[in-house]
Amino acid sequence: MKRFNITLFLVGLAVLNTACAEETGNTKKTVTVAQNTDAASTETITVAMNTGTKAKETGTTRVAVDLMATPYRDAKPAGQLPSNTRVDILERRGGWLRISAQGKSGWARLHQVRAGEGPEAKNTGGGLTALKNVSQTGRSGSQGIVATTGIRGLSAEELRSAKPNPKAVESMEASRASDSTARDFARGAGLKEKDVPFLSQE
Amino acid sequence: MKISKMGMFIAALLLVASVPAAAFDFDKLRSVGEKLKPLKPTSENDEITLGKDVAANLLGASPLVNDPALQAYVNKVGLWIALHTSRPNLPWRFGVLDTNSVNAFATPGGYVFITRGMLIRMRDESELAGVLAHEISHVVEKHALNTMRKGKLVDMASDALSRNKPEYAKLVSAGTEIFARGLDKEDEFAADRMGVVLAARAGYDPYGLPATLQTLSSINPKDDAVSLMFKTHPDSEKRLELVSNAMEGHLDQYADQPKVENRFISLIKSHNSTYKPVK
Numbered sequence: 001m002k003r004f005n006i007t008l009f010l011v012g013l014a015v016l017n018t019a020c021a022e023e024t025g026n027t028k029k030t031v032t033v034a035q036n037t038d039a040a041s042t043e044t045i046t047v048a049m050n051t052g053t054k055a056k057e058t059g060t061t062r063v064a065v066d067l068m069a070t071p072y073r074d075a076k077p078a079g080q081l082p083s084n085t086r087v088d089i090l091e092r093r094g095g096w097l098r099i100s101a102q103g104k105s106g107w108a109r110l111h112q113v114r115a116g117e118g119p120e121a122k123n124t125g126g127g128l129t130a131l132k133n134v135s136q137t138g139r140s141g142s143q144g145i146v147a148t149t150g151i152r153g154l155s156a157e158e159l160r161s162a163k164p165n166p167k168a169v170e171s172m173e174a175s176r177a178s179d180s181t182a183r184d185f186a187r188g189a190g191l192k193e194k195d196v197p198f199l200s201q202e
Numbered sequence: 203m204k205i206s207k208m209g210m211f212i213a214a215l216l217l218v219a220s221v222p223a224a225a226f227d228f229d230k231l232r233s234v235g236e237k238l239k240p241l242k243p244t245s246e247n248d249e250i251t252l253g254k255d256v257a258a259n260l261l262g263a264s265p266l267v268n269d270p271a272l273q274a275y276v277n278k279v280g281l282w283i284a285l286h287t288s289r290p291n292l293p294w295r296f297g298v299l300d301t302n303s304v305n306a307f308a309t310p311g312g313y314v315f316i317t318r319g320m321l322i323r324m325r326d327e328s329e330l331a332g333v334l335a336h337e338i339s340h341v342v343e344k345h346a347l348n349t350m351r352k353g354k355l356v357d358m359a360s361d362a363l364s365r366n367k368p369e370y371a372k373l374v375s376a377g378t379e380i381f382a383r384g385l386d387k388e389d390e391f392a393a394d395r396m397g398v399v400l401a402a403r404a405g406y407d408p409y410g411l412p413a414t415l416q417t418l419s420s421i422n423p424k425d426d427a428v429s430l431m432f433k434t435h436p437d438s439e440k441r442l443e444l445v446s447n448a449m450e451g452h453l454d455q456y457a458d459q460p461k462v463e464n465r466f467i468s469l470i471k472s473h474n475s476t477y478k479p480v481k
Contacts, residue, residue: 094457162262191405
């Protein structure tokens with residue numbers, strides 16, 4: 001039994017190692033894309049080379065988690081994980097995530113797990129999440145780069161000092177949808193309307 | 203009419219009388235008085251005009267992404283959600299802002315914006331639907347408009363809502379200022395609770411918004427991309443926890459509704475392949 005645990009631990013380490021390699025290896029570099037004129041604030045964004053594979057999603061437990069065998073609150077317990085455990089996110093279902101770590105796997109509530117390494121990570125924001133989505137949605141092809149360059153942020157100061165641009169507002173008319181287009185669009189994705197009452201305030 | 207005014211006056215007196223003498227507070231009294239002052243409700247046309255001018259300010263600070271297919275797509279998702287509210291006939295318009303910042307905005311009357319920085323962090327259409335539904339809820343519930351009324355702009359909001367009055371410009375900048383300062387946090391929680399229901403009504407997996415909140419709560423708060431968003435909204439972890447708790451037992455049954463992943467991903471892929479930032 002102990003041996004089994006150690007094996008699992010080693011496998012876990014190997015997986016973690018691979019994940020780290022993906023993180024720090026050739027597949028990714030960080031570049032500075034924009035620098036605000038007024039402050040020392042510099043925005044960085046993750047630039048990922050397209051590896052042709054879906055990056056695995058990882059997370060960190062925010063709290064000690066009682067894993068469930070199925071995604072229901074009254075499901076059978078499936079072990080516990082301490083807080084701050086690095087986990088693999090295997091599946092998402094409603095308010096639940098199927099996670100695995102330390103040889104255990106089971107369902108945790110969405111709010112019990114932070115995606116990626118969490119705010120404490122040294123990595124610049126977005127980090128794993130952006131990387132994951134980028135590899136999922138990101139461009140492949142010639143440049144093989146998923147990057148947004150030359151885009152500035154939007155700060156409170158910019159909002160306050162903005163000069164109105166009514167022409168841009170008018171330009172939005174060109175992309176407006178009609179009720180019937182929206183209806184067809186919804187039907188096209190198999191969306192079915194439901195009668196759902198509003199939630200009361202706790 | 204006279205009777206009801208008298209009734210209010212008596213109610214105010216009772217309220218004042220119930221405040222212990224030691225804690226007597228003139229500010230409180232004044233705020234009671236302000237609440238009693240009957241406000242002329244803002245007409246829908248005025249609301250739309252104001253919203254349009256606030257949108258012009260926002261678009262002065264950040265351009266729209268130059269991708270008609272992407273803009274049309276977001277308009278279809280957004281309108282489909284908006285059709286499931288009590289105000290389906292507002293002139294709903296949706297836009298993607300060309301900024302790396304992660305944020306979303308709504309102006310009175312039905313102008314709703316999401317930043318490209320937020321959009322490219324999403325996994326599927328149900329997440330986009332969830333965020334738009336949150337913004338749509340702010341519009342439907344008139345959160346921004348009511349914030350202006352509660353503040354010093356209380357009289358202006360009722361009387362100055364006309365483009366040719368000098369106070370009007372101040373009202374527009376107050377509307378823009380809300381983006382810089384944020385709404386009341388209770389309004390944010392309320393928009394979360396309403397947004398998930400709207401998404402479920404429209405046929406989406408309602409957990410798109412919680413999934414996005416989870417993404418937000420995982421971004422390093424020191425990242426400039428989230429600084430305005432985090433400054434103007436309650437903690438994403440807290441929001442995630444509150445909305446998840448509110449959903450439990452009520453919306454779980456809709457979790458198997460479509461997330462619409464394929465359509466979203468192919469749209470974003472094709473957007474990314476031709477994307478050029480607006481200068």
